[in-house]
Amino acid sequence: MIEVDNIHKSFGEHHVLKGISTSFEKGKTNLIIGQSGSGKTVFLKCLLGLFEPDEGNICYNGRFYSELSTKDRRNLRQEMGMVFQGSALFDSMTVEGNVMFPLDMFTNQSRSEKQDRVDFVLKRVNLIDAHKKYPSEISGGMQKRVAIARAIVMNPKYLFCDEPNSGLDPKTAILIDNLIHEITTEYDITTIINTHDMNSVMEIGEKILFLKNGYKEWEGTNKEIFKTDNQAVTDFVYSSELFKKVRQMYLEERN
Numbered sequence: 001m002i003e004v005d006n007i008h009k010s011f012g013e014h015h016v017l018k019g020i021s022t023s024f025e026k027g028k029t030n031l032i033i034g035q036s037g038s039g040k041t042v043f044l045k046c047l048l049g050l051f052e053p054d055e056g057n058i059c060y061n062g063r064f065y066s067e068l069s070t071k072d073r074r075n076l077r078q079e080m081g082m083v084f085q086g087s088a089l090f091d092s093m094t095v096e097g098n099v100m101f102p103l104d105m106f107t108n109q110s111r112s113e114k115q116d117r118v119d120f121v122l123k124r125v126n127l128i129d130a131h132k133k134y135p136s137e138i139s140g141g142m143q144k145r146v147a148i149a150r151a152i153v154m155n156p157k158y159l160f161c162d163e164p165n166s167g168l169d170p171k172t173a174i175l176i177d178n179l180i181h182e183i184t185t186e187y188d189i190t191t192i193i194n195t196h197d198m199n200s201v202m203e204i205g206e207k208i209l210f211l212k213n214g215y216k217e218w219e220g221t222n223k224e225i226f227k228t229d230n231q232a233v234t235d236f237v238y239s240s241e242l243f244k245k246v247r248q249m250y251l252e253e254r255n
């Protein structure tokens with residue numbers, strides 16, 4: 001579980017995060033949404049420990065980040081998996097090499113232990129015959145699976161995903177969403193996803209945090225987002241005619 005208490009972050013005069021408090025439960029898929037520039041990436045980077053908030057606290061399973069020693073921060077970092085926008089695979093390494101990379105960097109496991117773990121996670125993301133291929137030889141959806149395998153190879157407690165669906169066709173995007181959601185439940189991970197994909201919001205948003213101008217404007221579940229009368233949320237989420245109709249149908253069905 002991650003608990004966030006009143007965090008602020010500025011860059012010079014630019015006050016980007018203006019006192020955000022929330023919590024993210026383990027085993028749940030949490031989504032952060034909001035317009036471009038609302039502070040989603042800065043917030044995610046604070047959660048990852050890449051930016052230190054100017055004010056406020058972030059607590060990881062009872063451990064306050066601000067109170068951790070450098071060594072404990074490094075250990076905490078190893079409990080975090082990250083799926084970057086665009087996958088960010090190493091082009092010169094095979095699929096297997098990419099997934100093994102964190103194990104090579106951060107563990108003393110034997111070659112066969114590492115190989116077993118890599119085989120296991122690649123199988124878990126449904127990539128069976130791609131071990132020896134290079135990123136350029138596989139599709140964008142497969143690259144995303146490799147990125148997810150690499151993110152979970154160290155058995156993380158926390159999984160962060162930045163726009164995991166960007167550049168994917170709608171069908172592949174749904175498969176990737178479902179995979180992240182399944183892995184989250186299966187391994188009891190606290191997962192936090194930055195997204196613009198409204199389909200993800202409706203399908204896998206067990207908790208949705210809506211940021212606006214650096215404030216938490218709204219939070220709730222994908223069921224609640226259909227019913228909310230928060231104008232900022234409805235203007236943002238139901239900006240397309242299609243989603244307006246979906247919401248209308250959902251509300252009519254329940255009346």
Ligand SMILES: Nc1ncnc2c1ncn2[C@@H]1O[C@H](COP(=O)(O)OP(=O)(O)OP(=O)(O)O)[C@@H](O)[C@H]1O
Pocket residue numbers: 011014016034035036037038039040041042043
């Ligand atoms: N390192 C930085 N230095 C200065 N300003 C920054 C830095 N990182 C982000 N900002 C500013 O913080 C604001 C919020 O940016 P952020 O990237 O968090 O938005 P976002 O909601 O993730 O947008 P998008 O959906 O387009 O990715 C922007 O005005 C941005 O210019």
